[in-house]
Structure formats: C-alpha cells, structure tokens
Amino acid sequence: MSISFIDLAAQQARLRPQIDAAVQKVLDRGDYIMGREVGELETALSERLDGTHVISCSSGTDALILGLLGLKVRPGDGIIVPSFTFAASAESIAVLGASPVFAEVEEASFNLDPALLGEALEAGKKAGLNMVGIMAIGLFGQPANLPAISEFAAQNNLWLLDDAAQSFGASWKDKPVGQFGDVTATSFFPAKPLGCYGDGGAVFTKNEEIAEIARSCRIHGQGTDKYENVNIGMTARLDTMQAAILLAKLEIFDDELAKRQQVAERYHKLLDDVAQAPQLAQAATSSWAQYVIRLPHDTDRQAVQASMREHGVPTAIYYPRPMHTQPVYKRYPVSLSGLSLTEQLARDVLALPMHPYLEKQTQIQVVAALQNALEAQK
Numbered sequence: 001m002s003i004s005f006i007d008l009a010a011q012q013a014r015l016r017p018q019i020d021a022a023v024q025k026v027l028d029r030g031d032y033i034m035g036r037e038v039g040e041l042e043t044a045l046s047e048r049l050d051g052t053h054v055i056s057c058s059s060g061t062d063a064l065i066l067g068l069l070g071l072k073v074r075p076g077d078g079i080i081v082p083s084f085t086f087a088a089s090a091e092s093i094a095v096l097g098a099s100p101v102f103a104e105v106e107e108a109s110f111n112l113d114p115a116l117l118g119e120a121l122e123a124g125k126k127a128g129l130n131m132v133g134i135m136a137i138g139l140f141g142q143p144a145n146l147p148a149i150s151e152f153a154a155q156n157n158l159w160l161l162d163d164a165a166q167s168f169g170a171s172w173k174d175k176p177v178g179q180f181g182d183v184t185a186t187s188f189f190p191a192k193p194l195g196c197y198g199d200g201g202a203v204f205t206k207n208e209e210i211a212e213i214a215r216s217c218r219i220h221g222q223g224t225d226k227y228e229n230v231n232i233g234m235t236a237r238l239d240t241m242q243a244a245i246l247l248a249k250l251e252i253f254d255d256e257l258a259k260r261q262q263v264a265e266r267y268h269k270l271l272d273d274v275a276q277a278p279q280l281a282q283a284a285t286s287s288w289a290q291y292v293i294r295l296p297h298d299t300d301r302q303a304v305q306a307s308m309r310e311h312g313v314p315t316a317i318y319y320p321r322p323m324h325t326q327p328v329y330k331r332y333p334v335s336l337s338g339l340s341l342t343e344q345l346a347r348d349v350l351a352l353p354m355h356p357y358l359e360k361q362t363q364i365q366v367v368a369a370l371q372n373a374l375e376a377q378k
C-alpha cells in the first residue's frame with residue numbers, strides 16, 4: 001500500500017452518503033449560484049466566530065483580494081508580508097497595483113517576526129510607498145503572533161489582514177483564527193484542513209464597511225440592486241454545490257482537527273533525535289495543514305526525498321523558493337535587515353505526509369524512512 005501525502009479518499013469514504021445527499025439536494029433545486037447552502041454555510045461559520053461577518057467566495061486568493069478591496073488598497077500602497085509563503089499572499093497585493101514589502105519570519109514558527117516588522121516598515125517607506133497594512137500568514141496551520149502584530153499595527157497606523165488559508169481551525173490563547181486583526185481570509189482548496197471539491201474561500205471581518213465592500217465586490221461591485229454597480233468588483237462567488245459539500249465537512253471538522261493534533265503529537269515523539277519537529281508557540285494551536293520539519297543545513301534534501309520515495313513515502317517542499325527571489329517579485333522591497341532566515345528555511349524544510357486519518361504504523365514507516373535516508377548521508 002502506498003502512503004498518501006494527503007488522504008482525501010479516507011475522508012470521502014466517511015462522508016460519502018452525506019455529500020451525495022447534499023449535492024443531490026442542490027441538483028434537485030437547481031439554485032447553483034448563491035443558492036440556499038451559501039447562506040447556511042456563512043451562518044454556520046459566523047456562529048463559530050462569535051458573529052463575525054462571513055463572505056464566502058471563489059478561492060483563498062479571491063478572499064485575499066476581496067479583503068484588500070474592503071481595506072481600500074490602492075496603487076502605490078505598501079503592505080508588509082512574509083516572503084516565506086505561497087505566491088497568493090504577495091500576488092493578491094501586487095495584482096491590485098500595491099506593493100508587497102517582504103519581511104523576515106521567526107525561527108520557531110516560520111511566521112512573521114513581530115520584532116522585525118519595523119525593519120520592513122522602514123524599507124517600504126524608503127522605497128517611497130504609502131505603508132498601509134500588514135498581511136500575516138498562519139503558515140502550515142499555526143497562526144502568527146497576531147496580538148503582537150496587531151499591537152505593532154496599531155502603533156503605526158496600519159491595518160492587519162490575516163491570511164489564514166492554512167490556519168483556519170487554529171487558535172491563539174483559545175480565540176479562534178478569524179477573529180484577529182481587521183480581516184481574515186481563508187481557502188477551501190481541497191487539500192486545506194476545511195476543503196471543498198473545487199475552489200472556494202471566505203472573508204471574515206467584524207468591520208461592517210469592509211464586509212459590505214467584500215460582499216459587493218464578489219458580485220461585480222453590485223449595490224442594493226443587481227444592476228446597480230457601486231464598486232469595481234469581480235466574479236468571486238462560492239458555488240452552491242461547494243457550499244453544500246463544505247456544510248457536510250464542517251460537521252466533522254472539529255473531530256478532524258483533534259485527529260490532526262494526535263497525528264502531530266505522534267510525529268513529535270517519533271522524530272525525537274531524528275529531525276527538528278515543528279514548534280508551536282505556547283499560546284497557539286495549529287490546524288496542521290502541513291507537518292513541516294527542518295533538516296540539518298548540510299543535508300542533501302533531494303537525496304532524502306528520493307530515498308524516502310523509494311520506501312514508498314511521499315514528501316514535499318513548502319516552499320523551495322522565497323517570494324523575494326521569484327522573477328516577478330524581485331522588484332519589490334525587502335526588510336532592511338534582510339531575509340537570511342527565510343532563505344535558510346527554504347533550503348532546510350521538508351513536509352511529511354499529514355492528514356487526520358494517518359495511522360501510527362504509517363507514521364512509524366515515514367519516520368523510519370527519514371531516519372534511514374539521513375543516516376545514509378553520515
């Protein structure tokens with residue numbers, strides 16, 4: 001039996017009758033666009049988040065763009081964002097004509113380092129940008145230190161958007177991700193902790209005006225009437241079918257989060273003396289979107305991956321190339337203190353199989369394959 005990196009089939013087997021019934025209902029009614037389940041999903045998510053406004057949409061990237069539109073981002077604006085992330089974070093900023101300003105992360109969490117935000121702010125100002133905000137990212141499922149980042153943002157008259165594409169389901173001091181900063185964006189991409197069977201996402205905000213703009217912009221900037229346009233928007237709705245699937249998956253989401261936590265704890269024990277396991281901040285829980293370890297600097301990572309593959313163990317690199325080194329993002333400013341840790345992390349990280357249905361025996365096999373690959377290099 002080959003090992004799955006992410007096992008969506010196990011989840012589907014558990015939920016198939018509910019998903020079939022949910023999809024059937026939409027097919028019977030035929031309200032494919034902004035149908036009943038879209039509103040039901042938004043209400044269910046809002047209840048999880050203490051009444052926060054929820055605007056479902058067509059992807060995590062579109063959620064970021066809708067959030068930025070809600071924050072009234074303009075060309076010439078500068079936004080602090082980590083370089084160690086998936087492209088969509090910086091892309092959502094750049095596509096609106098604003099400029100990402102790449103900031104350094106912390107060694108333990110791989111997330112924005114609150115102590116180094118000033119270095120990025122200065123870099124943005126030096127580049128002549130109108131610095132307006134910070135985009136934090138909950139990389140691999142662990143939220144950034146959102147209270148500390150919020151404090152820096154408030155002191156410097158900046159807003160805070162949390163890119164929780166990977167960290168929805170996590171918390172900081174028992175407060176769920178989705179309730180920090182001015183706006184949160186998440187993704188329902190199939191491989192995410194809460195994923196649909198296509199593309200999807202959502203914007204969360206307590207701010208009435210931001211919610212109103214995001215809601216309008218997901219349907220061509222419409223006003224109170226369908227044919228009144230009050231904003232420049234886009235087509236960014238979540239399909240009714242995907243909302244119906246998400247409602248079924250939401251029923252088992254907390255159970256799956258608990259299972260992911262168990263899997264993470266088992267890995268942590270097994271990895272002792274083998275490789276550096278992920279480290280959680282004391283205040284944080286993680287949704288464990290990915291389980292990313294760090295290999296010693298001098299490891300030949302490709303050889304480790306090849307050897308593990310030979311033993312039937314898939315691995316992945318998130319992310320091999322920091323954003324500030326990408327051809328199209330090289331032109332944007334980077335923190336005055338540089339991004340040497342980001343560059344080192346991109347060379348050291350390795351993602352192991354992670355999903356709620358990973359069994360102990362399989363994890364033992366994964367870690368044994370890793371250990372064998374590392375020992376071969378000694």
Ligand SMILES: Cc1ncc(COP(=O)(O)O)c(C=O)c1O
Pocket residue numbers: 059060061062085086088089137163165166187188189199200201
């Ligand atoms: C950190 C981060 N932000 C944004 C996104 C974009 O989400 P989507 O693929 O749904 O557009 C992703 C998706 O992988 C992500 O990992």
